[in-house]
Amino acid sequence: MSAEEKDFRSDNIEDVAAPDNLHHTAERGQYATDKYGRPLVQVDPKVEARLRTKIDLFVVPTVSLLYLFCFIDRANIGNARLAGFEKELGMKGYDYNIVLSIFYISYILFEIPSNIMCKWIGPGWFLPGLSLCFGLCSLGTAFVKTKAQACGVRFLLGVFEAGLMPGIAYYLSRWYRRSELAFRLSLYIVMAPLAGAFGGLLASGILSLDHVGSLHSWKMIFGVEGIITIGLAVISFFTLTDSPATARWLTQEERDLAIARVKSERVAATELLDGMDWKKLLRGVMNPVTLSTAFVFLLNNVTVQGLAVFAPTIVKSIYPDKSVTMQQLYTVPPYVVGAFFTVLIPTISWVTDRRQILMVACCPLVMVGYIMFLASSDYHVRYGATFLVASSLFALGPITNAQVSANVVSDTSRSSAIGLNVMCGNIGGLISTWSFLPWDAPDYHIGNGLNLATSSLVLIVSMLTLLWMWRDNKKRERRSIEEELAGLSQQEIQDLDWKHPAFRWRP
Structure with missing residues (x-):
């Protein structure tokens, strides 16, 4: 110095x-x-710890429950498939894959626009509004009678669900420090594997009923789960608040501390919530780490969404003689293991303030799992492989979103960076809908081979990005901050975002 x-x-x-x-x-x-x-x-660490715990209790449970039923409402079509969804709607060949793909088309198209709207309207109203709408879409699916109607409802479901995952990630970035964010993201993203476990249990419980009102068989799954989502959305209108500055459950001193501690990690920032600025939106999208991480999340989501939607189908191929209820229950244990590691790995990130190296570490077990799928035809070996895959697969959700958030500066660039990351992730989800094809059953060599390839590529891209971040940080150390900032106004300095000479990549 x-x-x-x-x-x-x-x-x-x-x-x-x-x-x-x-x-x-x-x-x-x-x-x-x-x-x-x-x-x-x-800041006094004890004072900050008390504030952080208070934020955890008021913010995280609501967004976690919303995301739980968001994922259930998305993936319950896999449970409905086992209960006769395809047969009753007269689907044949690739019809089921088409219905799945329609969802991801709208999901991808509305990802970034939805996150920009979230910043503009405010998360306290926008996130509950989205949840109410996709709950209504899930309920509406219970009343479809044709493939065309199913496609229409799934398209709308994608429109409204598109903004929830990036919206929550962006919302939490208003409350937490860089090192804390991955763990808090994991507390709601863990709902994805829990949705696989809880969704299977809930579906088996619902199917044990004779009827719910006028609904029977698979229609009960969509009806009951849609009603629960609507109820949670209504409650969240009263429990969510836009930012620390508007939180009625914080004292003025706590609001000031919540704002100051997040601002203290943002180079040259003079405000926690800056105004909408197209230059900063592009800064978030064109950030090298954002682009690399978004590509990693795309590759990862090919496997995540494939496992979520096709897990019941995979289990059915392993245990074809079991009852539908037992097949639903067999999907639960791998997701429980996945949920544990989805929290454990971001906890390590919180302690170490590292994310990129953990992205690298998540790959080997997934790769081994898919090698087992491809190398063995033994049902027990394949079922064991689902545990290895789930163990580190879901952890990349919170890690990648925390990584793009940590490597931009302004609130505006953060909203676009997270939006791009999740949008690319769902392009992977669209690809996954065509990875497990009917004629490839029961071994699914194409789907398992594709997932092995994507997990291997995640390892390579993550490692190369880590090496590049170390190298570029060394170059930045040699830059003259005084010379580069000379003559710039306060606004011009803020607009530099990650191009500010004092900024360093956070691996």
């Missing part, structure tokens, strides 16, 4: 344990870092 840097730091650091200084730093227009990107705020 140069003498100039030391003088600047000693002159500008504030002890924000005092409420007045904390409020000053939280105000719009006040820097929370020096020109070298170091925080100007110091």
Whole structure:
């Protein structure tokens, strides 16, 4: 550290344990870092821990439940398939794959626009509104009578579900530090594997009933789960709030601390929530780490969505003589294992403040699992392979979203970066709908081979990106901050985002 840097730091650091200084730093227009990107705020760790726990209790449970039923409403078509969905609607050949694909087309198209709308309207209203709409779509699926009607409802389901995953990730980035975010993202993304487990249990329980109103067989699955989603959406209108500044359940001192601690990690930022700016939106999309991570999430989601939608079909090929209820129940244990690791790996990320190396570490078990699928025809070996696949597959959801969030600066660029990451992930979901084809049953060499290839490519891309981040950070160390910022206004400096000379990639 140069003498100039030391003088600047000693002159500008504030002890924000005092409420007045904390409020000053939280105000719009006040820097929370020096020109070298170091925080100007110091917080009592015990005070911050109490605030973090309070945020956890008020924010995370609601968004987690919403995402649980979002994923259930998306994947329950796999459970309905076992209960006669295809037969009653007269589907043949690739009709089922077409119905699945329709969902991902709208999901992909509305991903980024939806996240921009989330910033514009505010997550406190937008996320509950989305949940209410896709709950109504799930309920509507119970009343379809033709393939065309099923396609129409699934298209609308994709429109409304498109914004939930990136919207929640963006919403949580308003509340948590870089190191904390992956773990909090895992607490709602873990609902994806839990939805596979809980969805199978719930579907088997619903199918044990004779009827629900006028609904029978597979229609009961969509009807009951849709009604539950609608109820949760209505409750969330009253429990979610846009940001720390509007949280009625925080004191003024807690609001100031919540804002200041997040601002302190954003180089040259003078506000937590900046105005909508197309330049910053493009900064988020064109960020090299965002592009690399989004491609990794695309590859990963080929496998995630394939496992979610086709797990009941895979289990049926392994245990063809079991009852429908037992087949549903056999899908549960691998998801329970997956849920455990989906929280464990982001917990490691929280402790180490690392994400890229964990993306690399998630690949080997998935690769081994699909090698077992391809190399063995023994049913027990294949069922065991589903546990290996699920163990690290779902963890890339929170890790990748936390990684793109950690490697941009402004709130606006964060919204577009997360939107792009999830959009690319769902392009992978679209590909997955055509990876398990009817004529490839029961071994599904194409689907399993594709998933082995994608998991191998994730390993390669993640490793190359990690090496590039280390190399580029060394180059940035040699840049002159004073020379590059000379003559720039405060707004121009903020607009640099990740191009700011003091910014460093966070591996």
